[in-house]
Amino acid sequence: MHLKSYLFLLVILCCVNQADAQLNAQVTGDAIDQGNNCYTITQDQEFQVGGVWYNNPIDFDTDFTIFYQNNFGSRDLDGADGMALVFKDNPTPILGDPGGGLGYSGITPSLTIEFDTFQNADFGDPAGDHISIMRNGNPNHNLSTNLAGPVLAIDTNPDIEDGIAHDVRIEWDASTNTLSVFFDCLLRLTFTDNVKDTIFSGDNSVFFGFVGSTGGDTNIHEVCFNRVSFVDNLQLDDEVICENGEVQVDATIPSGITYSWSPTNGVSDPDSPNPILSPAETTTYTVTISDVCGETTTEELTVTVKSLITTEPVFNPVSPICEGDTLNPLPPTSEDQITGTWSPELNNSTTTTYTFTPLALECAPETTLVIEVIPSEIPTFTPVDPVCPGEFLADLPTISNNNITGTWTPAINNTVTTVYTFTPDLGQGCATSTTLEILITDPDIPTFNPIDPICVGETLQDLPITSNEGITGSWSPALNNMVTTLYLFEPDPGQCASDNVSLEIQVIPISQLSIDIDLSSEAFSQNQVAVINVSGGTGAYEFQLNNGDWRKENTFSNLQGCEDYEIRARETSGCSNIAAVNFRVLDYPKFFTPNGDFRNDSWNIECLKDQAEARISIYDRYGKMLAFINPSSLGWDGTYNGAFMPTNDYWFRVEYLNKEGQPKVFTSNFTLKR
Template sequence: MHLKSYLSLLIILCCVSQADAQLNAQVTGDAIDQGNNCYTITKDQEFQVGGVWYNNPIDFDTDFTIFYQNNFGFRDFDGADGMALVFKDNPTPILGDPGGGLGYSGITPSLTIEFDTFQNTDFGDPVGDHISIMRNGNPDHNSGDNLGGPVLANGTNQNIEDGIAHEVRIEWDAFTNTLSVFFDCLLRLTFTADVKNTIFSGDDTVFFGFVGSTGGNTNIHEVCFNRVSFVDNLQLDDEVICENGAVQVDASIPSGFTYSWTPTNGVSDPNSPNPVLSPAATTIYTVTISDVCGETTTEELTVTVKPFITTEPVFNPVPPICQGDSLNPLPTTSMDGITGTWSPELNNSITTTYTFMPLTSECAPETTLVIEVIPSEIPIFTPVDPVCPGEFLADLPITSNNGITGTWTPGINNMVTTVYTFTPDLGQGCATLTTLEILITDPDIPTFNPIDPICVGETLEELPTTSNEGITGSWSPALNNRVTTFYSFEPNPGQCASDNVSLEIQVIPISQLSIDIDLSSEAFSENQVAVINVFGGTGAYEFQLNNGDWVEENTFSQLQGCEEYEIRVREISGCSNIAIENFRVLDYPKFFTPNGDSRNDSWNIECLKDQVGARISIYDRYGKLLASINPSRLGWDGTYNGAFMPTNDYWFRVEYLNKEGQPKVFTSNFTLKR
């Protein structure tokens, strides 16, 4: 088993020349602090080196004894390498070489007690696990630095790598300058020399620590520090109990083997390390502790028995506080000198009963104290409606709705939104500050639906006196249906509305329109186009052809036939007459069917029937004149010299006057179908 589980160590204060000193340890290298002053110096791994050093000085002019335990692991045949106790001239943690150097090789000046578990023949190691005393960090037994040994650590067994914690005691006798090494309670090695002067050059502050290492072979190495003679290994605190009371004490120490308490009166078990003590009167107890090697130590403690106080501790009452006010800590000592603690924690939000619990040693009863917390009273005021910038703002009331008087800050400001703070006058209980915000709002801008333009003299409805936002007011000037006018809206007072609002009503004069029709395409073309020109008015017109839809485009295309077209024009606003004009376009039939059915039996250009001077000549494909006709008379019947002409295309030539009265000639062809 590990040494840590073998003993749990307790380092306590003491004692001789360095009384009340504490041992302060610092690990280095591969060492691990296990707690309870036990350390893993190396793990069971190759080439580990670790140590633990103490900064407590030792003076070799004074006797001292060091007790500790070593566990060298459980590997015997292939285990290595061991541990050492090292004295050196400073407290700085340091490590020497691993392997056969045991972690101390090279540390100088030094005095080392080594426990070597591996035979390094080049160092003169004997067979078996051994102890030796070396100087100046030299592990070679063949050198002059070998001061004592080597000797077997166990006189009857060469192996100490057995997984067991072994007791080690190092004694220094300053009078005889003798260093003694005990292993498992037996003296194994001594060395006599003036260590202080010959090794440490007269230095009276030498420091110690434990080191260890592995090499190619391994073992776990552990050390538990037990005690040193100049540090008290047990320090029992005196106890105070109340009459008929009891207290349990713990006198156990790592090296403790047997315990004996005197006197035995009031002791639950005189041979226990942690008995319950219940004396009837104040008593001084002594405990004698023996370790496994027969070494003894004693310690005393006094158990004071106090009579029980029947009266409750007395405290001054705490005046009531307002909710949220600071609350000073309650005194931990009563007016009659009794100390203790309070619970629960102070609470400045609600009335609370606090309990005072005297310390056990006071032998006094508990008591309570009530601290009243008065709820805060918040002044209440009627909210102030928002106002417009610059609008009159009355002073705020200095008495709240619930009767609290006070003052407001800052002064009233009717230009910007402001938060005002009300501070209650003194002497009104737990009245608190409160705030009131007065909004200074931007004026609302009234909006109205636009009014469509009207024609001069048209009836004009009265303008609405309430805006889309619900703002009421009046308009000026009076309505006028004769000329375009801007009207201004004046909001009624008290509405925080802008008065910079206007509305235009456009009054359009009545226009007298006339039109001219321009047939922009050639006569008889496939796409006859008419462009309507308008005179008079505003220029915003709409047009209607033959009672069709009104459109804003003044050009009409794809006109055909010889029927008469009617065009109408008006102002889009409706503020005008409707100008009307009729016109025709020139066109000719593309075929005829002279088959005697009285439908389409002859061919002519009826669009020219009003031109008595127009002449039409008809030819066959070879240019032979077949007929000459007048548009105002019957057309060609499809015969020549009384014979029916066959189905075919025929050509014509027409002589006519255009709309300007100028003579024109047009030629094209048509089809005769039978």
């Protein structure tokens, strides 16, 4: 970098800062720190009490002055209660009673300057906003603890709750033991007494703070410092800049009106409270401040100018590291004792250039340092195919495909899946460890489609030598179509397949079946039912009625009477004869039409024509027998003594033998239609 450019960058980055001064303050209660030595003592809310206390000691044997501003809010008729400056014998933050106690009531021993904005008649308060000097935390003006006042804060105006910051100056003259209170630049109250002895028992260290409160009536209460004569750190601090650098300082006080800086060389604005100072050499500046009361004060600060260092900070080089190795933090101080910071953050995964930026007041240039990160070399190996449990597994190679030597752990194991770690031998650069997993797989289980049972002696096809998964092998024993047999499949070698696979082929003997029919319903029933009973087989049958569909139910219902039926039965396996039986069921015609058209011209029960002994009697509705016929005859023609009987219902009585040969009688009716 060119020297002129470096010097300009150094000024911009390193040598601009802000000077501030603060009292040693601690807020308590409802108080809020606003910054810049300003505080909200209470907010505009009911029954608040707050304070700010300082651990800066005061010796009443020495003169001192305290300059500050108070804002008592903007409520007048319903505003309350005010603030107080309190001196006490220790720096511990404390609060007294709220409301009329103004936050100082009960603090003892103490010396209080009270600014009261509410009239408490019980305390002897005057009608206007007033000032008084009180002792030992008692706000009652009727008692001896009232040391001076009360007097109106403004002689011509009883109201100081006007939202304006009012200037307050407290002076102590140690030679005369006189305490003077100035309000808005005017002396309003004095009190003379050796308070160091009479109140603080000769204590050389007295501390001060501000308190305030509200009650049922409220106001905001604020305090801001101008300056304190006995507090060094309220003054401007000395500054250090680099050659060609600058610093902005702020001498602003709340009551300041005019500011004048001398000397003026290197001062951006001699009349500004916060100019930028850029001296060419070390310089002591004085600022003279005039406030609203015409008081003047001076502050001094020295700006020290340090020469620029033109040579870059020196650091020892860092040896290259392997990717992922530990990278120690870079030193914050160079070999030539220049302190600063490094950026970016350390990175042990890639080569990086790091920049060292000296601290602002080191007045030195930046420098860089490169740390080389050597990429890791990972050993590579050919993958090992999965093996079956117990299968031979060769030792892993001790030289990788990219010529890195090393050792493997743990020992080879051919019974369980294992991850093996390869550790390179030393002295091979940035070779890193790697892993290799060898899978020990569970054997594949061959599956085959089941073989349907066969009948004894039926042709049996050869079993497949390739499973559904593509596993090849052979079967034992030889096929046998005479007896049920369990066949075992033996996979061919090298297939990591289970050899515990079997297939059973059932060989069913030929059954000789016989059947009989059980007509479970009564003869001439409306629902004729036949139940088929089979013997001589396994019990797994199917049945057929009159060459219809085969079915597994052995019951047939709603059979038509006087028809011939054939029932057949067989084994569902097909391994049997087909047994058959013929039968008919008894029924009768429900009507006939003797009109000479040769269709239904006579009525008879043809189902009984083979029973020569069967007899049928026919009656009219009154029980008169009209005819007596034999089932083997043509039947009744619908006449009585040669006369045509009319359309009507007629009754009959039939005497017959059931299938067991037992005599039976059945009666019912039919209809004659003309």
